[in-house]
Amino acid sequence: MARVVGKSAAVIKRVTCNRCSSILEYLPIEIMVKVETDYCGGKDIIRYIRCPCCNSDVRLAVNQQAVPFPIFRSGSDESLSG
Numbered sequence: 001m002a003r004v005v006g007k008s009a010a011v012i013k014r015v016t017c018n019r020c021s022s023i024l025e026y027l028p029i030e031i032m033v034k035v036e037t038d039y040c041g042g043k044d045i046i047r048y049i050r051c052p053c054c055n056s057d058v059r060l061a062v063n064q065q066a067v068p069f070p071i072f073r074s075g076s077d078e079s080l081s082g
């Protein structure tokens with residue numbers, strides 16, 4: 001069976017709690033998700049962690065990678081010969 005030998009700091013991120021100014025470290029596994037309805041009636045997916053100091057929800061920045069960018073396939077018009 002696989003064993004955990006340590007935690008990589010590469011995936012640890014930091015966020016500041018706007019309520020109590022605590023600097024928090026979190027792992028992706030600790031991120032919680034909830035769906036809120038905005039004033040337009042649309043659904044927003046909120047990613048947050050719970051501040052262990054003041055027990056409030058700390059919103060995390062929206063992941064830029066959530067928006068897919070167009071993938072351009074390599075052109076098939078180019079001739080490899082000659």
Ligand SMILES: [Zn+2]
Nearest residue numbers: 017020051054
């Ligand atoms: Zn806090």
